[in-house]
Amino acid sequence: MTTTPRPIRDLDVPLETVQALVARQNACQTLADAAAHTHSPSDRIAYAHDAWLLGHPDGACSSDADYPVWAADLAAKPTYYRPLEAS
Template identity: 50%
Template structure:
């Protein structure tokens, strides 16, 4: 048995009946194409690098370009993070200075 597609029941709607103005559609398509090109460039860069950390960074950037509306963490999401990092940096600095004094 072979499949035979049926012809459309109604003629295609006129382009003027699109949901958005043509200029808006053109902008949206241009943004999609630009995002795809950027993601491809980042993916190629990830494949060429020998650095594992750079590879991860490029792959994450490519993912973010492909998903521009993905939720991102903000500093406000972690209110005590800055204070904790400052305390760690100060403790490390003090430990390095104490080590220098003993040498």
């Protein structure tokens, strides 16, 4: 069976598509390197989640608007983003 070869223009990929793919691969490698060097299990989970999001940019993510009571309670805590200070 013989087929007619396709012209290169049919196989070409736009430069922006290639650049986006390379950037995503670099970001995933950075996350993998960070996960390999951390001693924190919660950091490893965060890096794995970030890598999943890079691979699934259309994945559903919740926001504070999805949980208004939780977000309001969290915002009301004065020390939420500050480490405990020694007295």
